[in-house]
Amino acid sequence: MSKLDELIRELCPDGVEYKKLGDIATISRGGNFQKKDFLTEGVPCIHYGQIYTKYGLFADKTFTFISEECAKKQKMAQPNDIVMAVTSENIEDVCKCLAWLGDEPVAVSGHSAIIHHNQNAKYLVYYFHSQMFFAQKRKLAHGTKVIEVTPDALVDIALPVPPVEVQREIVRMLDSYTESVVELQRQLTAELAARKTQYSFYRDKLLTFNTPVEWKPMEKEFPFIRNGFVGTVTPYFTSEEQGVRYLEGTNIHDGVISDNEIIYVSKEFHQKHIRNELKNGDILMVQSGHVGECAVVDDKYAGANCHALIIMSNAGHCNSRFVMHYLRSTEGKSKLKKITTGGTVKHILASNMKKFMIPVPPLDVQSRIVNVLDNFEKICSDLNIGLPAEIEARQKQYEYYRDKLLTFAETGNTILSRAEQSRAEQSRAEQSRAEQSRAEQSRAEH
Structure with a gap:
């Protein structure tokens, strides 16, 4: 039995309570600074467009800053808050978010929501990237060319809120898996780059003629x-x-x-x-x-x-x-x-x-060179196709694993918790034994 199973059995044997986001967090809109206000130093800031292009799931440093004077007029996210982009060009990107893990407040631009909560920030961010959340945000999103989810609507998002110890263990497991996926991507990308460099080297060597041509x-x-x-x-x-x-x-x-x-x-x-x-x-x-x-x-x-x-x-x-x-x-x-x-x-x-x-050079020499380079090029081409496919497969595996970890039996729901399932199976077994005993007694009497 894993540590997570032990924690669930100990801390929430009868299932996990699902709550509305509004019950565990306050949600406010971002400020109004623009890209023209960016500086290379000053007060750290996050522009909503950067959430799609520059940041991962978590951040403790920013890429840009604004002046202290500009910051006085802005909305700030506190350490451990979640910054969510609520405007996008497509349904996939809208509501992408990050946990702000820096040591100081950060200014947040417009088209963003600041989620101030009392849970594990990384746990919430993992949930906000799950298929369970995607299904809910799809119902809240509106617009055609510009897709938007209003911050006020986010309060109705339902999510499982297990004890903090369970959240922490899930985060540890997902962090570890994320690191392994990222490391695999790095290795596969390095492998492809190395093969391409090797191919270029051999191509240039084969096409450099030391004898008169x-x-x-x-x-x-x-x-x-x-x-x-x-x-x-x-x-x-x-x-x-x-x-x-x-x-x-x-x-x-x-x-x-x-x-x-x-x-x-x-x-x-x-x-x-x-x-x-x-x-x-x-x-x-x-x-x-x-x-x-x-x-x-x-x-x-x-x-x-x-x-x-x-x-x-x-x-x-x-x-x-x-x-x-x-x-x-x-x-x-x-x-x-x-x-x-x-x-x-x-x-x-x-x-x-x-x-x-x-x-x-003579045609037979040309043909030998072409044969070698074509074969080497095919290897690079196969890698170019196979490696991204391998990365995509690992990413899908990770997403499945993440969603599985973030799925719980709900307290009071018709879906039974693990403890309830065990008790139900025990009850059915006892009932079956009792019925069998009565049947045997009836046959003996006759």
């Missing part, structure tokens, strides 16, 4: 280099059934073409710009924005059209994936940077790519 301008191996359509294409958007797949710069990342945004243009538009039709083995390069990002067209995207991308069609004398790997290497990126123009928004011209010099 022939260098040629791109147009010698890719004689048809041109720009994709540049202009307004929105009027030509259509459905998949009636159109042709259309790729943009947002579809090119990390050496692959993705379905990040799926767009189709009319077949009439495609025919009008048939010179930009993509073929298997073409290299696509982002021309503006995250310039230099490139990928090779495969069967899935052959026959598509594209917008604001440089299209480089292979003449068959070079391995397209070899060239793509070179363009993505440290040396390749450095050389691409030299032909990049523009200020805030960078550009690469197709005319400059025609003159861009690439190494052209």
